[in-house]
Amino acid sequence: MTPLGLDDESLAACVQCGLCLPHCPTYRVTGDERRSPRGRISLMRAVEWEGMTPDREWLDAMDTCVQCLGCVTACPSGVPYGDLIATTRVAVAQLRRPPLKLRAGLWCLGRPGLLRWVTTALAILQRLGLLRLAPRTMAAALPARLPLRRPRLSAAGCPPRSEVAPAAGDPPEVVLFTGCVMDAWQPEVHGAAEEVLTAIGVTVERSGDRAGCCGALHGHAGLESEARRHAERVISVLTGDRPVLVDSAGCGAALKDYGTLLQTPEARAFADRVYDIQEWLAADGRLVTLPSAGPENGPRESVIVQDPCHLRHAQGCHGAVRNVLAPYVDLVELDDEGLCCGAGGAFSLVQPGLAGDARDRKVAAVARATSRSGATTVVSANPGCALHLAAAGLHVRHPMEVLADACRRSETDSGPEGEGNEVSEHGR
Amino acid sequence: MVISPLTRSLLGRLAVRRVDPITDPLERDLVEVLGRGRVEAGIGAQSLYSHDGSVTRGGRAGIVCFPESTAEVAACVSVSVSHGRPFVPRGAGTGLSGGAVPCDEPVMVVTTRMDVIHEVDVERRLAWVGPGVVNLDLSRHLEGTGLHFAPDPSSQQACTIGGNVATNSGGPHCLLYGVTSAHVLAVEVVLPDGEVVILGAEEGRAAGYDLRGAFVGGEGTLGIATRICVRLTEDPPEVATLLLDFDRVAGAADTVSAVIAAGIVPAALEIMDQRVIEAVEPFAHAGYPLDAAAVLIVELDGLPAGVATAIDRIEVIGTAHGARTVRVAADEDERTRIWKGRKSAFGAIAVIKPDYYLNDTVIPRTRLTEVLSRVYEVIEERDLIVMNVFHAGDGNLHPLIVFDAREPGVMERVLEAGEEIVRISVEAGGVLSGEHGIGLEKKRFMSMQFSPADLEAQDRLRRAFDVEGLANPAKVLPSGASCGHVTSLGRAPDGTWV
Numbered sequence: 001m002t003p004l005g006l007d008d009e010s011l012a013a014c015v016q017c018g019l020c021l022p023h024c025p026t027y028r029v030t031g032d033e034r035r036s037p038r039g040r041i042s043l044m045r046a047v048e049w050e051g052m053t054p055d056r057e058w059l060d061a062m063d064t065c066v067q068c069l070g071c072v073t074a075c076p077s078g079v080p081y082g083d084l085i086a087t088t089r090v091a092v093a094q095l096r097r098p099p100l101k102l103r104a105g106l107w108c109l110g111r112p113g114l115l116r117w118v119t120t121a122l123a124i125l126q127r128l129g130l131l132r133l134a135p136r137t138m139a140a141a142l143p144a145r146l147p148l149r150r151p152r153l154s155a156a157g158c159p160p161r162s163e164v165a166p167a168a169g170d171p172p173e174v175v176l177f178t179g180c181v182m183d184a185w186q187p188e189v190h191g192a193a194e195e196v197l198t199a200i201g202v203t204v205e206r207s208g209d210r211a212g213c214c215g216a217l218h219g220h221a222g223l224e225s226e227a228r229r230h231a232e233r234v235i236s237v238l239t240g241d242r243p244v245l246v247d248s249a250g251c252g253a254a255l256k257d258y259g260t261l262l263q264t265p266e267a268r269a270f271a272d273r274v275y276d277i278q279e280w281l282a283a284d285g286r287l288v289t290l291p292s293a294g295p296e297n298g299p300r301e302s303v304i305v306q307d308p309c310h311l312r313h314a315q316g317c318h319g320a321v322r323n324v325l326a327p328y329v330d331l332v333e334l335d336d337e338g339l340c341c342g343a344g345g346a347f348s349l350v351q352p353g354l355a356g357d358a359r360d361r362k363v364a365a366v367a368r369a370t371s372r373s374g375a376t377t378v379v380s381a382n383p384g385c386a387l388h389l390a391a392a393g394l395h396v397r398h399p400m401e402v403l404a405d406a407c408r409r410s411e412t413d414s415g416p417e418g419e420g421n422e423v424s425e426h427g428r
Numbered sequence: 429m430v431i432s433p434l435t436r437s438l439l440g441r442l443a444v445r446r447v448d449p450i451t452d453p454l455e456r457d458l459v460e461v462l463g464r465g466r467v468e469a470g471i472g473a474q475s476l477y478s479h480d481g482s483v484t485r486g487g488r489a490g491i492v493c494f495p496e497s498t499a500e501v502a503a504c505v506s507v508s509v510s511h512g513r514p515f516v517p518r519g520a521g522t523g524l525s526g527g528a529v530p531c532d533e534p535v536m537v538v539t540t541r542m543d544v545i546h547e548v549d550v551e552r553r554l555a556w557v558g559p560g561v562v563n564l565d566l567s568r569h570l571e572g573t574g575l576h577f578a579p580d581p582s583s584q585q586a587c588t589i590g591g592n593v594a595t596n597s598g599g600p601h602c603l604l605y606g607v608t609s610a611h612v613l614a615v616e617v618v619l620p621d622g623e624v625v626i627l628g629a630e631e632g633r634a635a636g637y638d639l640r641g642a643f644v645g646g647e648g649t650l651g652i653a654t655r656i657c658v659r660l661t662e663d664p665p666e667v668a669t670l671l672l673d674f675d676r677v678a679g680a681a682d683t684v685s686a687v688i689a690a691g692i693v694p695a696a697l698e699i700m701d702q703r704v705i706e707a708v709e710p711f712a713h714a715g716y717p718l719d720a721a722a723v724l725i726v727e728l729d730g731l732p733a734g735v736a737t738a739i740d741r742i743e744v745i746g747t748a749h750g751a752r753t754v755r756v757a758a759d760e761d762e763r764t765r766i767w768k769g770r771k772s773a774f775g776a777i778a779v780i781k782p783d784y785y786l787n788d789t790v791i792p793r794t795r796l797t798e799v800l801s802r803v804y805e806v807i808e809e810r811d812l813i814v815m816n817v818f819h820a821g822d823g824n825l826h827p828l829i830v831f832d833a834r835e836p837g838v839m840e841r842v843l844e845a846g847e848e849i850v851r852i853s854v855e856a857g858g859v860l861s862g863e864h865g866i867g868l869e870k871k872r873f874m875s876m877q878f879s880p881a882d883l884e885a886q887d888r889l890r891r892a893f894d895v896e897g898l899a900n901p902a903k904v905l906p907s908g909a910s911c912g913h914v915t916s917l918g919r920a921p922d923g924t925w926v
Binding site: 012014015016017018020032033039042043055058061070076077078335369 | 494538543564587773776902
């Protein structure tokens with residue numbers, strides 16, 4: 001086996017033309033080949049083919065990849081860069097352990113009870129203003145206002161923190177994957193997703209604590225065996241053949257990749273029933289039963305669409321966000337061809353400088369969109385991007401929150417006979 | 429909250445890594461100018477900055493610098509020269525002739541961080557930009573003003589305007605609008621002795637000799653462009669993109685000659701042969717017919733009535749020369765996809781083989797058919813694969829030889845074929861390079877086209893700018909210092925491909 005264990009043909013597929021360069025967030029902000037896909041592939045080759053020993057500079061080149069996959073979309077030769085960097089990260093993690101703060105964070109993600117306890121503790125510190133003592137990078141990675149405790153949000157009678165257990169009567173139609181940190185920090189997004197699904201007559205069950213974390217961030221960090229362990233647990237808990245809907249682009253990409261990660265027929269079958277929630281709603285068609293926000297409901301809101309990389313480049317279903325939102329709000333596009341905002345899961349925590357510089361570009365693109373359209377709200381279907389952008393002062397919402405507003409509007413507009421009456425029972 | 433910043437600064441002090449002292453005096457002086465973070469001397473940087481977008485190889489890069497201003501570029505140049513070291517300017521590294529490939533461990537002056545659009549004057553239709561501004565970014569930035577930057581090399585999404593100036597780049601639309609030189613009004617240049625001058629003028633032309641004209645296309649041997657004043661072109665009121673497909677490459681080539689002979693000058697006339705179509709269609713989804721021997725992309729722009737008439741005439745000419753279908757792009761999306769395919773061609777070849785050698789020669793348009801068939805013969809004789817994708821309207825050929833460098837002996841055959849293609853082009857009355865420049869790749873062919881007296885005159889011009897011979901040495905002119913590293917391999921004398 002070669003030092004990094006890379007597939008030779010994949011490594012040879014890059015012709016070094018450089019067309020990927022402008023699509024790489026870290027190259028864009030540094031202008032440095034070592035921070036580019038072309039450069040990283042060249043450095044992988046140096047180790048694999050020329051016997052170079054990885055030094056600090058080499059490790060730094062690999063560590064600074066956001067794994068946004070923007071280069072994969074841009075590559076005319078179809079170089080599987082995502083596989084190359086993922087395999088390299090696994091080798092790197094064996095060569096040198098990931099930083100302690102990252103390992104500690106990842107360890108927490110696998111323990112939902114602890115994560116909530118930590119969240120409450122952080123929320124109290126935040127209210128007391130004591131978080132300002134924390135390193136700036138850590139404080140910036142947190143939501144502006146952490147929830148003190150999880151609000152009682154539920155659909156179809158499921159208690160909060162529900163495990164996957166069939167309720168009485170017909171089993172719910174879909175499973176909503178709630179994950180780890182999003183469940184603790186942004187419970188309102190899952191609430192909004194449930195509200196929308198319920199409003200169109202879909203019964204929902206939360207994946208809950210037993211399914212827990214998807215392991216995406218462990219995979220990004222090269223901790224392959226931990227990523228596998230999470231995948232195996234998720235699959236074993238979420239049995240059956242119901243669709244698994246995901247409202248986090250990063251988790252969705254990871255769940256869809258379980259077949260490749262585990263290489264078992266069971267994992268492949270599971271991956272086949274994973275859908276990004278927007279993707280599922282766009283294909284399902286029931287969403288059109290919501291009355292759209294026409295002129296009679298006042299002027300339509302304009303929102304700026306930010307494509308999370310794991311939706312656009314990894315899952316390729318960013319069009320669905322537009323499909324589901326278009327009937328209710330006016331969409332404003334960014335002019336940066338989906339260049340990564342620098343959030344990248346834990347990237348903003350481990351590489352705060354680069355993540356901040358990449359975000360500055362995104363913020364500038366948003367400012368241009370605002371000056372063109374007047375829109376100030378950004379919609380993003382990924383919790384990581386949302387937190388990262390909100391920390392720069394942007395007003396960010398999840399597409400499901402925008403749709404939930406439409407549900408509430410339809411509830412007040414159409415009265416008790418409308419689709420919204422189910423929502424009112426469970427509304428906040 | 430007095431503690432907070434104090435704690436942070438204390439923690440920050442503890443966290444500072446012990447820095448190793450710099451032993452190399454050149455590196456120490458460069459660090460003094462730019463600071464540690466923008467001077468790189470690691471093995472990784474030196475290896476990555478040893479090549480561009482081509483397979484041309486020279487030597488190894490020395491210290492890599494990332495200046496951010498004219499003053500910093502001037503300081504990098506002065507420091508290099510005071511140490512007697514050569515320097516090589518480099519943009520995005522998408523060049524295809526080794527112009528930015530280092531020989532003899534020069535200081536690499538990388539301009540990618542100088543990516544500021546300093547000023548746009550819509551009324552006077554000009555803009556001052558940094559050399560690191562990406563070509564397409566400028567036109568994107570101009571959206572809504574009704575103006576754009578006309579030179580559009582195929583790598584325009586990645587290449588920098590500084591690089592465009594250095595190679596005097598072309599692009600599909602240069603058929604109508606002219607190459608980069610026609611769009612550069614003035615350049616601020618750091619001369620090889622560190623002095624900063626402005627060549628050319630915003631309005632009209634500067635008095636005296638046209639030194640701006642001499643500088644554009646200088647491939648970094650005459651100095652480094654640090655700010656560029658570009659001419660902005662008005663967006664045409666109407667654009668139509670046509671796709672014609674043919675059973676024979678000759679049909680497409682003859683159509684090109686006939687279109688120009690009929691007095692029509694389209695904005696672009698591009699041919700792609702069957703292998704290119706097969707490689708790019710899965711990526712671009714442009715709807716190129718996969719069974720065609722060649723497609724011809726014709727872009728027409730101007731006033732709506734003129735464009736409509738030209739479409740009809742091209743349809744007639746194309747059909748007369750064997751076009752099977754003539755498709756006019758229905759909307760902007762279809763246009764974009766047709767161009768996306770054309771502009772991704774050289775990057776898409778890994779679908780067929782992992783390495784490419786993209787040649788660039790120009791021939792008289794009237795001899796397209798004949799020279800193309802000679803190119804196919806040369807390739808067949810050497811058992812190689814060629815993909816032809818080129819600016820047919822300009823007679824600018826781009827035979828793309830694809831191969832797997834890991835195959836023993838293939839390199840020699842590729843080299844031989846490349847040389848033969850250059851020879852055929854020059855013999856047909858053409859020139860060595862249309863737009864990629866001479867760089868390292870073509871300098872050994874310069875004597876095919878120029879007499880010793882011609883070369884001597886060019887060398888004197890170069891020395892007028894670069895007395896010490898330290899600005900991107902061993903490039904362009906065969907009389908320059910040779911790339912020692914390569915010569916010792918006993919292969920091609922200067923510039924080789926691995």
